[in-house]
Amino acid sequence: MKQLFAGLLLLSCNLSYAGISISIITPEANQPSDSTLSVQASVQSTYEITSVTASVIDHQQALSFESIDNWFVGSLSLAGLPKGVPLQLIVTAKDYLNNQQSDTVTIIYAPPPTVVIDLPLDWTNAYPSLPLKATCYGAGPCILNISYLSLSQNFTNSIDTVVTIQNNYTTEPTPITFTATDQWGQSSYATRQIFFNNNPYLKEIYSGVGKIFDFNYNKVLIVNDDTGKIADLTTHGSSIFTGTHYYYQNGTGGELTPYGVIYGPSIYTKGFELNNDSIYTFGSASNIWSPVSTSGQYATWVNATGDINNPYALYFRNLLTHTDTLIYTIGDVDKIGENNVASNGVVVFVNNNSDISKYQNGVTVPIINDDYLSYPVTDGKNIVYTATNTNSDNSVYLYDGTSQTALGDDGSSNPFYTMNDKYIAYTAQDGSGNQQAWIRDSAGNKSQVSFFGSDSYVQGLATNGDVMFMNNATRYLARKGILQPLNLGRETGLVVYRDSSWYIIEGRYLYKLLVDAFVTINDGNWNNPSTWQNNVVPPSNADVIVENNVTLSSNETCNTLKVVSPGSVIVLTGFNLTVLH
16 A cells, blocks of 8 residues: 555656646547547646647647637648547647646547449439439448438448339429438538429430530530530530639520530629630620620620719620620619620610610611510511500510500510511410410411410420410410410420420430320220321321320331330231331
8 A cells, every 4th residue: 555655646746747737628539530630739837838749640740829719729630540440649748848748539530421423413314213323432331321302212331223203303403412421420412403304295315414504506505513515416526615714604504606605604704705616705804794695696795884874884796706896885783684686686675764775787776765665585677575664564565667566465574575587476464364375477467375274474486386385384385277285294494496396405405395296095006096196197207105005906117106104015916116216
């Protein structure tokens, strides 16, 4: 007993003589850390402290005094040390007389797990099935969870499977989330935007890596992060453009032109144009204020002027010559974007008096003076616009160069209308106050083409007078001269009319709408008219959609074939069905 007491007394005297008290504030015991360990220590000393050093194995870092909390602080790199196992952090303080004292705590070098997703690609259609392939990387095993709407599954370390989502779709793309959680409770996640579309009228024309923003001139504009790509569907070639000059603005990724793409601008950036693989800039940095609008070789854009009275300027750009022309200075920020350019270079816009002016061949003149005017569009000759009276009622008007014609009352706060050289498609109210789709031909004849008891909205116009419209989240095609519109299924994606065909841009896909497809309505024989919609057997060049059970007892040919569950095609022995594409 006497000997033990003497030893304890000697130890106490040594600590007291050293005059140093040290305590590690952070990290706490068994706390996981990434590759940089933040260290804070409290040190009290009789004599001046000359150094405080943190160390783990052979990694050392001097800590510096921080006067706010009176702590010694610093960051110690753990890179290269063993992961996932206990390590000793030692913090040692030394004073002016070379006395020293240490405190220790056990830590774990365990960076939060990371998730690497191989599949699905961003903006993927989950129909008919969705491949999932991902791996989590960390200091030890981790649980990988996937979640998408009602789907939730756990895996250990990696996923490599295919799942089927039973019609769990929303109108808009929805994220599928991959979450990795390690044994210390640390988590990280990564997402992919996916959607579900089982519309049988869609035929895939192109799919890429990245979201598709435009389709024109038989080219596709794709954006993946800050990298843009133009894919030529005719030559199968592509042009790539990268860097900070590209800007993803409010869901738009630029517009295709006959020469490439014009993209941006956003607030505080320049505008950029890719023209025959060369990059051109326009506008002043920090002064661009509106998206670019294009038609053919021409574009319009708005630039800030710095003038208090008229702070915005509307410019006209010739994409062939890369020249810009000032059209008009604008005082009202709400008028930004209310301009439209035609393929012949005519520009129409809302001026400072809320009237409509026209720019043509270097001359700007006011042409329409009325109530509050907005949203003008032009085909280079005619102008369609909205007029709002003192009661805040909207009406759609046509100006043909000499006179104005009322097309109809529009109750929408953001009306939509479109035109070509023969037709104008627009939205106007019926006798019950519902929005309906209408069309006007070049002879002045107006026809209502939607007749639902709820609002319908125009989405597109074909050169032959067919009108695409939406009602109650369903897309319809009103064919010229046919009263009953064609139901084309759920309204998703962006519809465009190009080269006598309708297309849908959705996610990373370009689809062709098979508006002329032959669709089954009953079980039966292929050659029986009652099997088919409209009682017509499909010809050999037809696109065919089979939603019932169909039997072939003869040799048949079709252009494309899509079989939609629970439909089926049974080819009897001795006969063939030839699908050309």
